[in-house]
Amino acid sequence: MLIRHLEYFVTLAEEEHFGRAAELCGVSQPTLSQAIRKLEQDLGVALIVRGKRFMGLTAEGERVLPWGRQILSDFGSLKDDLSGRRKGGLTGQLRLGVTPAAMAALPRITERFEERNPLARITASPMTAEQIVQGIEGFALDGGLLWLDDAVAGNAALSRVVLAQEEMMFACPPDHPFAAEKTIPWRDAMTQPLVTLGAGFPVPGDGAGKPLIRAGITCNSLAGILAHLRGGLWCAVVPQGFAALLAPGDGIALRSMTAPALRLPLVAVLSARDPQSPMVRAFRDCLPAQAAGT
Incomplete structure (x- = not known):
């Protein structure tokens, strides 16, 4: 069995089209078909x-x-x-999945990775937590950044590294009445026109399972939330790392939220498989020094 035969088969399975698969593999369609038949002969199925x-x-x-x-x-x-041993640092591609809330933390890692592996490329794709887990388990991703939840914490196939405890903050324009307050209770936040992150955004409940806020708009990126805040009408509930996206002239107020205060672990996830690939190890080694494994 040749590696390229296996590559042709996987490409065909993903593209579900002989012509597209052959084009991606750089071969003719008959060559691709013959290679897959040879793979079938080798495997006997x-x-x-x-x-x-x-x-x-x-x-x-x-x-x-x-x-x-x-x-x-x-x-x-x-x-x-x-190749990395010959040239110094890895070549190839670091493939990361990142939830919207974690994007602000990504530059700390990619800058360190680029410094150590200047010949490698980095792809950071916005994804849900479920997509990140599936990507790592299916070898489509080398790692991811997301909030820790029960599904991720209980997954034995993943290794987790806590990057920070992210506090949920109330954000509002500088002329908003709440901008003068030091803290904002959740019950007061829900009286405002709110924009939040989309699916998977965690908010505390009232004890009866009812969320303490109702979002008027949900966005799938922190940039979308920032655009609404700059418009002047909307307030938002955002992770603490959102502050890194603010420009000096924005004037947007970020206030702690209380009753209850909410802190969530922001984690890097990677395969727990031993041995880990060089790319996964390089990603792990570029995580902040203060991070602790879980």
């Missing part, structure tokens, strides 16, 4: 449902797909490791 067009994977093909991704990931890590 049919991997794809034959037809005039792509019609899906067989049951055996579905089982081979995650193994194929893992083998290709390991092979890529081997090449990166050997």
